[in-house]
Amino acid sequence: MRSRYPVFFLILLFISTSLGLYHCAGKSIQSRLDALLPSLKTYDYGENREQLTAIEDLVRQAQPKASARKVVEQGLLTVLNSDATLAGKQFVCKQLSLVGDAASVPALAKMVTDETTSDMARYALERIPDPAAGTALEKALDSSQGQVKIGIINSLGRRGEGSAVTPLAGLLSSTEPGIAEAAATALGSIGNADAAQELWAALPNTASTVHRRVVEGYLECADQALAGGDSAGARSMYQKVYVTDEPTAVQAAALTGIVNTSGQSAGEVILAALQEQDAAMHPVALGLLGEVPVVENLSDIVALFPKLSPTGQVQMLTALGNRGDTSVRETVVNAVSSSQLPIRIAALNALKSLGDASTVNLLAREASAGPAEQREAARNSLYLLRGDQVDQAILSAIPQASPAAKIELIQSTEQRNTPNAIRTVLQTATDPNAAVRMASIQVLGGIGTPGDLPELLDLLVNANRDNERSALEKSVVSVANKIPDRKNRGDQVLDRLNAVREVPARAALLEVLGNIGDPDALPVIQQALQSNESRIKTAAIRAFSAWPTPEPADQLLDVAGSASDTRQQVLALRGYIRLVGLPSDRSADETVQMYQKAMDLARNANEQRQVLSGLEDVQAVSALNAAGQYLNNPAIRREAAVAVVHIAEEIGAEHPADARQMLQKVLQQTQDESIRDDAQDALDNLPKGSEGQ
Numbered sequence: 001m002r003s004r005y006p007v008f009f010l011i012l013l014f015i016s017t018s019l020g021l022y023h024c025a026g027k028s029i030q031s032r033l034d035a036l037l038p039s040l041k042t043y044d045y046g047e048n049r050e051q052l053t054a055i056e057d058l059v060r061q062a063q064p065k066a067s068a069r070k071v072v073e074q075g076l077l078t079v080l081n082s083d084a085t086l087a088g089k090q091f092v093c094k095q096l097s098l099v100g101d102a103a104s105v106p107a108l109a110k111m112v113t114d115e116t117t118s119d120m121a122r123y124a125l126e127r128i129p130d131p132a133a134g135t136a137l138e139k140a141l142d143s144s145q146g147q148v149k150i151g152i153i154n155s156l157g158r159r160g161e162g163s164a165v166t167p168l169a170g171l172l173s174s175t176e177p178g179i180a181e182a183a184a185t186a187l188g189s190i191g192n193a194d195a196a197q198e199l200w201a202a203l204p205n206t207a208s209t210v211h212r213r214v215v216e217g218y219l220e221c222a223d224q225a226l227a228g229g230d231s232a233g234a235r236s237m238y239q240k241v242y243v244t245d246e247p248t249a250v251q252a253a254a255l256t257g258i259v260n261t262s263g264q265s266a267g268e269v270i271l272a273a274l275q276e277q278d279a280a281m282h283p284v285a286l287g288l289l290g291e292v293p294v295v296e297n298l299s300d301i302v303a304l305f306p307k308l309s310p311t312g313q314v315q316m317l318t319a320l321g322n323r324g325d326t327s328v329r330e331t332v333v334n335a336v337s338s339s340q341l342p343i344r345i346a347a348l349n350a351l352k353s354l355g356d357a358s359t360v361n362l363l364a365r366e367a368s369a370g371p372a373e374q375r376e377a378a379r380n381s382l383y384l385l386r387g388d389q390v391d392q393a394i395l396s397a398i399p400q401a402s403p404a405a406k407i408e409l410i411q412s413t414e415q416r417n418t419p420n421a422i423r424t425v426l427q428t429a430t431d432p433n434a435a436v437r438m439a440s441i442q443v444l445g446g447i448g449t450p451g452d453l454p455e456l457l458d459l460l461v462n463a464n465r466d467n468e469r470s471a472l473e474k475s476v477v478s479v480a481n482k483i484p485d486r487k488n489r490g491d492q493v494l495d496r497l498n499a500v501r502e503v504p505a506r507a508a509l510l511e512v513l514g515n516i517g518d519p520d521a522l523p524v525i526q527q528a529l530q531s532n533e534s535r536i537k538t539a540a541i542r543a544f545s546a547w548p549t550p551e552p553a554d555q556l557l558d559v560a561g562s563a564s565d566t567r568q569q570v571l572a573l574r575g576y577i578r579l580v581g582l583p584s585d586r587s588a589d590e591t592v593q594m595y596q597k598a599m600d601l602a603r604n605a606n607e608q609r610q611v612l613s614g615l616e617d618v619q620a621v622s623a624l625n626a627a628g629q630y631l632n633n634p635a636i637r638r639e640a641a642v643a644v645v646h647i648a649e650e651i652g653a654e655h656p657a658d659a660r661q662m663l664q665k666v667l668q669q670t671q672d673e674s675i676r677d678d679a680q681d682a683l684d685n686l687p688k689g690s691e692g693q
Contacts, residue, residue, distance in 0.1 A: 029068055032058060033075040040079045040088040052091055059095045069099040076100075080107050086116065093120040097127035104128060109136040118148045122155045134161040141167055150182045157186025165190060169198035172206065172214065180206070181213040188217025191224030196237060215241065215250050222257055235261035252284040259288045267295035274304050282312050290319030302328050305335075313338075314346040321350030329354045336362060341371060348377035352384045357393035360385070361405070364397065364412075368404035379408060383415040391418045398424055403433040410439050414446040421447055426455055434465070441468060445475030450483045457496050460512070461505040469508050477515040490518025497524065507539035514543025522551065529555060534565065541568055545575025553579040553594070560601050573601055574610065581614040588620035596626060605635040612636060616643035619650045621658050628662045631669045641670045641679070649682045656686045 036058070039051040062068035076092045076099075084092070089111075096104045104124065111121035125133040138161065140152050153171065156164045164186075171183035184202075187195040199218040206214050219241060226234035238257035241250060255273060259266045266288070273285035289301065305316055317335060320328050332354050335347035348366060351359055363385070366378035382394075395418065398409045410428055413421035425447065429440040441459070448456060456476050463469040476493070483489045490513050497509045510528055513521040521543075528540035541559060544552035556579065559572035580594045595615045602608045608630070615627050624647045630640035644666050648659035659682070666679040 029058065029062060029071050033072065037075055037079055040091060041082055041084040043088045044085055045087045055095065059098055062099060073099050073104060077104060077107055089117065090120040093124040097124040100124055100128045102130040102132040105132040105136050109140065112140045112152065113144045113148060115148050118151055122151055126155045126158050134159050138164045138167060150178055153182040153186050157189035160190050162190060162192050165194045165198060172202040177210055180210045184210065184213035184217040188220035191221045196221035215246055219253055226261060231261045248280045251281065255281055255284050256288060259292060264294055264296060266292045267297040267301060271297055271301050274301065283315055286312065286315040286319050290322035298325060298328065302331050305331055310340050310343060314342050317346035317350045321353050324353040326354050333359065333362065336366060341374065345374055345377045348374065348381055352381040355381060355385050356387045357389035360390065360393040361397050364401060364405040364408045367408040382408065382412050391416065394418060395421060395424050398428060403436050406436050407439040410443055414443045422452055429459055437468060438471060441471040441475055445478035448475065448479040450479060453479055453492050457492060460508055461496065461500050473508055473512050476512050480516050487518065489516045490521045494521060494524065503533060503535050507535050510539040510543045514546040517548040526555060529559065538568055538571065541571045541575060545571060545578060547579065550579045550582045550584045557597060573598060573607060577610050577614055581617065588618050589622045591618050592620060592622040592626050608636045609639045612639045612643045616646045619647065621651065621655050623647050624651065624658060624662050628665060631665055637670065638672055641666045641675045645675065645678045645682055652682065652686045660686055
């Protein structure tokens with residue numbers, strides 16, 4: 001049999017080791033305190049806080065262990081009981097609020113009635129959980145006065161000291177309003193039944209701000225009773241306040257409390273409040289109508305709708321919308337016909353949650369006519385209507401709707417992401433009404449899928465109005481770009497281009513290809529660029545100008561320099577400038593050279609400004625110099641200066657001498673104060689000692 005003695009010795013060894021570790025830990029804390037605490041005695045506000053930070057760290061480390069807290073507490077108390085500075089004692093009080101217990105109370109109690117140290121002592125006493133801290137504060141009430149007394153009262157309230165109810169109640173009749181107000185607030189914070197009783201008893205004997213604080217304190221007691229689960233007690237307290245002649249705000253708080261404690265009967269309370277001749281509580285009752293979870297008598301409440309003021313009707317409609325109970329839909333729908341605009345808007349907003357398929361036509365009609373706010377409310381509700389039949393109701397309503405309502409319904413299909421809407425919208429894209437056609441075309445780009453491209457292309461090649469053709473181009477591009485593989489996005493457009501001979505259609509297809517950016521289209525557009533047909537050539541220029549990469553830049557430059565048509569020259573140059581600014585693998589100096597070519601072809605100040613706008617994004621000395629050479633040109637001096645300042649800010653750290661020289665030139669030649677300020681700021685931010693670089 002194995003002996004048990006070795007196990008016994010191991011246990012003894014573990015215990016002795018643990019005690020030793022605790023002893024060492026305490027010794028370590030004590031030694032560190034001994035080294036740090038002397039600095040507190042002479043510390044003053046604004047001095048180096050390094051030692052204080054070390055003490056704070058020590059306090060945090062000590063908090064989890066009772067033995068360590070006691071060591072730290074005793075060390076801090078030696079400072080508090082010494083002739084330490086006020087700043088040092090304040091720091092100690094803050095730390096005692098974290099580690100102090102009953103042992104700290106006597107020292108703090110001596111300080112709490114002294115005006116100089118009261119605040120710091122109360123800070124600690126409020127947070128020390130031991131009951132002795134509350135007792136000390138309560139005893140200090142009799143020996144304090146003025147602001148010190150008010151502070152002590154506040155601390156008792158924050159601690160929730162139930163034993164202090166009687167002395168605090170005695171202060172409600174104080175001739176000093178500040179003390180009486182503080183006592184009322186503290187009793188409300190304590191919030192127990194005794195505090196509530198004392199506050200209610202004092203209510204008839206108080207006036208002005210003291211009376212208001214007493215009422216507020218009593219209501220806070222009711223709130224605490226409710227939070228503690230005493231719903232019946234809280235309700236009784238709220239009702240007592242509600243039947244008084246207190247101001248509207250107080251009665252509103254009481255009514256809210258009554259409703260919140262009424263459970264299934266909340267609706268009866270709201271109904272009674274709305275039936276009162278004095279309408280002061282109507283807004284409160286209607287606000288609660290939208291918040292309480294259960295209202296069993298909703299139909300009785302809604303029956304009061306016609307008797308309410310216009311403002312009350314708006315509030316009820318808003319509350320009904322918030323509730324989302326569709327049983328009141330008829331009342332809301334009828335309110336849409338009100339002669340009062342705010343009521344109509346509130347009703348339309350409520351249909352967002354109360355409407356269904358039956359309200360689709362109403363909302364579409366209201367969205368298509370009337371004041372802007374009304375139309376927007378109807379439109380938003382149409383977009384957010386819920387229900388299995390709503391989408392089908394929208395599609396079914398489109399053919400018979402008026403043109404204006406039809407447009408709203410069509411647009412709602414995109415906003416709602418209505419399934420199977422594409423068939424209907426493709427049909428309305430050929431509607432006799434031009435506005436309906438345009439709305440349909442614009443929606444097609446959002447709801448169309450790559451499978452719908454053939455029909456969209458049919459619409460495009462058959463379009464006979466420029467504005468519709470332009471809108472169809474955008475929709476085709478939008479749908480084509482939904483094809484995952486970019487290399488295949490232009491295939492159907494290229495096939496259609498090969499089959500179409502009409503110039504307007506070919507031109508439109510070319511522009512679509514440019515916006516899609518399918519690489520297979522590059523030679524096709526290049527060929528169109530040589531066309532003798534002006535419209536085709538212009539379309540090719542636009543296509544290259546919209547290209548997503550810089551590849552066609554040289555072709556556009558050639559056109560900008562050789563085209564006989566001024567409009568084509570302008571389009572080509574603008575497109576070239578745009579492409580030069582796209583990301584590429586060429587060097588910055590090469591980009592500057594390309595911009596210089598554009599500047600050489602620029603025929604007016606507007607085109608030159610476009611070049612400078614692109615040039616300012618190039619971070620190179622060559623760009624800085626290129627922009628700087630136009631500071632002498634009055635027509636574009638401002639734009640040149642802006643470009644120089646921006647480039648100098650970007651490259652100044654690496655090329656301070658070049659940046660400095662050009663910024664000084666800006667200051668010499670530019671009178672614009674904002675640019676001069678920017679130039680001076682950039683100059684000031686250049687690395688020092690860079691003049692010789």
